[in-house]
Amino acid sequence: MFGRSRLGGFFAGLAGLFLLLPLVAVIPFSFTPKRFLSMPDGEYSLRHYLAIFDPDTWLASIGTSTLVAILSSVIATALAAAFSIGIWLRRPASGRFLIGLVLLPIIVPPVTSAVALYFLLAQIGLLDTIPGLVLSHVVMIVPFSVIAILGALSRLDRNLELAARNLGASQLQSIFRVILPNIRFGLFAAWFVSLVMSWEESSVTLFVSGVNVITLPKRIWDNLRLDLDPAVAAISVIMIVATTLVILLRKSET
Amino acid sequence: MSTARLRDLRVFPGFGLLSVGCVVFLYAPIVVLAIYSFNDGRSVTRWAGFSLRWYQTVFANQNIQTAAMNSVVIAVIAASVATVFALGAAIATVNGKKGGGEGAYVVLTFPLMVPEIVTAVASLVFFVAVGISLGFATILIAHIVFCIPFAYLPIKARLESMDATLPSAAADLYASPAKGFLRITLPLLVPGLVSGWLLAFIISLDDFIITALVAGPGATTLPLHIYGMLRLGMTPEVNAISTLMLAASTVLVLISGLLGQAGRKH
Amino acid sequence: MQRAIIEPNPTPPADSKAASPSKPGSLLQHPNSVAAEVRNLRKIYNVGSPQAHEALKDVNLSIRANEFFTLLGPSGCGKTTLLRILGGFEMLTSGTCRIFGEDVSRLPPEARPVNTVFQQYALFPHMTVRRNIAFGLEMLGKPKAEVERTVERMLDLVHMREYADRRPDTMSGGQRQRVALARALAPQPKLLLLDEPLSALDLKLRQKMRLELKSLQRETGITFIFVTHDQEEALAMSDRVAVISNGHLQQVGTPEDIYEQPQSRFVADFIGESNLIEAKVADSAGSEAAFDIEGFGQVQAPIGQRVEVGQQVWLSIRPERLVLGAVHREGPQATVTDRTYLGNAVEYHLRAGKHALTARSPRGGLRGRQDFAPGDAVSLGFEPGSIKVLLS
Ligand SMILES: Nc1ncnc2c1ncn2[C@@H]1O[C@H](COP(=O)(O)OP(=O)(O)O)[C@@H](O)[C@H]1O
Numbered sequence A: 001m002f003g004r005s006r007l008g009g010f011f012a013g014l015a016g017l018f019l020l021l022p023l024v025a026v027i028p029f030s031f032t033p034k035r036f037l038s039m040p041d042g043e044y045s046l047r048h049y050l051a052i053f054d055p056d057t058w059l060a061s062i063g064t065s066t067l068v069a070i071l072s073s074v075i076a077t078a079l080a081a082a083f084s085i086g087i088w089l090r091r092p093a094s095g096r097f098l099i100g101l102v103l104l105p106i107i108v109p110p111v112t113s114a115v116a117l118y119f120l121l122a123q124i125g126l127l128d129t130i131p132g133l134v135l136s137h138v139v140m141i142v143p144f145s146v147i148a149i150l151g152a153l154s155r156l157d158r159n160l161e162l163a164a165r166n167l168g169a170s171q172l173q174s175i176f177r178v179i180l181p182n183i184r185f186g187l188f189a190a191w192f193v194s195l196v197m198s199w200e201e202s203s204v205t206l207f208v209s210g211v212n213v214i215t216l217p218k219r220i221w222d223n224l225r226l227d228l229d230p231a232v233a234a235i236s237v238i239m240i241v242a243t244t245l246v247i248l249l250r251k252s253e254t
Numbered sequence B: 001m002s003t004a005r006l007r008d009l010r011v012f013p014g015f016g017l018l019s020v021g022c023v024v025f026l027y028a029p030i031v032v033l034a035i036y037s038f039n040d041g042r043s044v045t046r047w048a049g050f051s052l053r054w055y056q057t058v059f060a061n062q063n064i065q066t067a068a069m070n071s072v073v074i075a076v077i078a079a080s081v082a083t084v085f086a087l088g089a090a091i092a093t094v095n096g097k098k099g100g101g102e103g104a105y106v107v108l109t110f111p112l113m114v115p116e117i118v119t120a121v122a123s124l125v126f127f128v129a130v131g132i133s134l135g136f137a138t139i140l141i142a143h144i145v146f147c148i149p150f151a152y153l154p155i156k157a158r159l160e161s162m163d164a165t166l167p168s169a170a171a172d173l174y175a176s177p178a179k180g181f182l183r184i185t186l187p188l189l190v191p192g193l194v195s196g197w198l199l200a201f202i203i204s205l206d207d208f209i210i211t212a213l214v215a216g217p218g219a220t221t222l223p224l225h226i227y228g229m230l231r232l233g234m235t236p237e238v239n240a241i242s243t244l245m246l247a248a249s250t251v252l253v254l255i256s257g258l259l260g261q262a263g264r265k266h
Numbered sequence C: 001m002q003r004a005i006i007e008p009n010p011t012p013p014a015d016s017k018a019a020s021p022s023k024p025g026s027l028l029q030h031p032n033s034v035a036a037e038v039r040n041l042r043k044i045y046n047v048g049s050p051q052a053h054e055a056l057k058d059v060n061l062s063i064r065a066n067e068f069f070t071l072l073g074p075s076g077c078g079k080t081t082l083l084r085i086l087g088g089f090e091m092l093t094s095g096t097c098r099i100f101g102e103d104v105s106r107l108p109p110e111a112r113p114v115n116t117v118f119q120q121y122a123l124f125p126h127m128t129v130r131r132n133i134a135f136g137l138e139m140l141g142k143p144k145a146e147v148e149r150t151v152e153r154m155l156d157l158v159h160m161r162e163y164a165d166r167r168p169d170t171m172s173g174g175q176r177q178r179v180a181l182a183r184a185l186a187p188q189p190k191l192l193l194l195d196e197p198l199s200a201l202d203l204k205l206r207q208k209m210r211l212e213l214k215s216l217q218r219e220t221g222i223t224f225i226f227v228t229h230d231q232e233e234a235l236a237m238s239d240r241v242a243v244i245s246n247g248h249l250q251q252v253g254t255p256e257d258i259y260e261q262p263q264s265r266f267v268a269d270f271i272g273e274s275n276l277i278e279a280k281v282a283d284s285a286g287s288e289a290a291f292d293i294e295g296f297g298q299v300q301a302p303i304g305q306r307v308e309v310g311q312q313v314w315l316s317i318r319p320e321r322l323v324l325g326a327v328h329r330e331g332p333q334a335t336v337t338d339r340t341y342l343g344n345a346v347e348y349h350l351r352a353g354k355h356a357l358t359a360r361s362p363r364g365g366l367r368g369r370q371d372f373a374p375g376d377a378v379s380l381g382f383e384p385g386s387i388k389v390l391l392s
């Protein structure tokens, strides 16, 4: 019991309202029949939802985002798994330090990451290419994958690995046949988080790509800034609905 | 078990290398960025000796000063207002655990799950629909709103770890609800409030996407300014200002971590 | 000397809205005045929801001033709920709750002349011992000098002077318990509520604190309402005990009453140990009746209330009052199934027809009393007045 006043409830309600209002306000805008972003007056249309199926613009960007997200998430998960299993197996004296070092980039301001990656990609000639974008996303994502996989490893019984080795498995065999299968849920979680993060990454993406390689967030950005395209509202609604579905799905699992 | 086997278990070169490689991979871009901010030459690729001249340029640049000032003012106000909201929300949701607590929690953290670009679009559309002209005010409102979830989580965690009979004990000892809150609940929440505020402050200070969309023509913040500078080309000045932002974030996170540790000892 | 530490006549908190009808100092003059009274008290948690749970069912209770009163019952029976209703932390669902004559049912905790020692003490972790003890006095707006004087007295009272400037998290359970006690006593409440204050302590300390609490209550003259699930604790400390089971008040009385004259199977079983045997009334004449026990025979016992011939009752006999003898004697018989040596006594487990019984013999087979081994047949004797007749 933390105070009997209603003030807390009032603030909670107001905060919730502020947070949800814009997300809800976007919905009617996506049904406008007009060519520019506006509130529909009586007439509704699905034309901007259909516009998303244009293979040259929106579909192409969704494809690019998907490709980048799959590549980045697989690479980031593999790297994070290698790093985490390495630490878990060898337990070096510097283990805690190394883990801290890998997690620390989480606090780097997005703009600093963007400038740094822009600088790096410019030097190696990968600016505005799919490999360059994947590299950038991997750098941004790896710390989060490491958190998920270290969590799974910390729940793993060390004796499992010893038993496998005792039964004559080589180190590689024990990793692929004992450790990895046992942390498969952690690996999946790490991969999924990476996928989502890469799919929606925008602050760095906007800096390091945009002419040849246009991801979905980048196209939203451009179409909003350049010509107030209502398709932006339509795709936003789709993403909000998708997020809600994911949350509901996770809730119903637990 | 033979010693050979034991050694084999500990010394496996591949993974050690991978671990170190991972760290190098993560830090290379930032380290290079920081190093070249101290370059004496104009080039961002050729080293011409150590110098602080780019930092001097940054500090002398009126536009950067204005942008930085805007960023700090917005971050201070946004973090403070968001913390007040978050405090009220945390008290309400932890109180009513059995009722709407679960739902309130989902609502308050929902914006953390939605892609940032979508939140940005939604905020912009909302401001346009309501008819608020874009500028400093819209940046501030947007920042207050997206900071609430970040301020909320540490405060809620702190409140949940607090002994729920303490306010009862205060009331038992003749404290009115207001006095009990001020003398007991609030002091015990201070570590949560501080980390919530700092987190909100950092998030506000660093934000680029939402700010850029709701800023309108006039107003600018430090991340927006850096983006503008970068579009004109990479200069060591950009390196210097980016490095400064990184330093600011690191210091704030360190402070927050130290305060968290002190709070736990308490 | 200690008597001076707390004034024997607790005055009500100055700005408390719960002004008592009895004037300060009147408590000892009217030792039989009522400190707390609940009438037809019901408490339902989550009223109207599917998880509605009735924690207290029509409880009527009257607690006298200056009494050490104990609420005793198994875990989950509603003791804490009753205490929280008295303290104002929980709203009652129906009924009334009076403290020194005033209906406090709708008053918040801060308006009641009552203080509480919480189950986990609930000491304020960011305050020193001194500040914790001073808190209630400060909230009452007492002058600084008086606050300081009282805090010093309290520190002496609970022997915590050395720890006055320490924080609670650096102290042991026993020390925290003393601080919680001092904090609750400092505002000189008219009623002190204690929720299992000894349960977190180890056995030695618990036994020591029993005596301390009891003498503290006598010295201060404050009415204590003490909650425990430990029957030994309740019998040792209390002037009167209320036994609660599953939200029902089972019996109220002195420790002797409760132990010697249980009025229900629950009380007979929960307080100490009892053999409970189903029986039928065979014959009833005045204050005595004869009871048939299936596969066992007939026994005589005094009765307190009217019984009908053929009525179903339960007989309760304490193990130490069941006397075993050699089989040549007349009357009920049993077979020893097990013998357990307990040091100061020997316990026999017996079977008589379908009944399993326990008998405890203080010195076992040593000195005079006969000892028995598993398999032996024994005759059962009952000390006069040892059989209690229970109707429920
Ligand atoms: N806040 C509550 N909400 C719902 N049920 C409760 C609550 N508090 C206690 N109960 C239930 O009421 C009953 C009595 O609880 P309590 O008074 O704490 O018992 P005791 O102190 O005797 O162990 C228990 O069954 C408990 O589960």
Ligand SMILES: [Mg+2]
Pocket: C079, C080
């Ligand atoms: Mg209890």
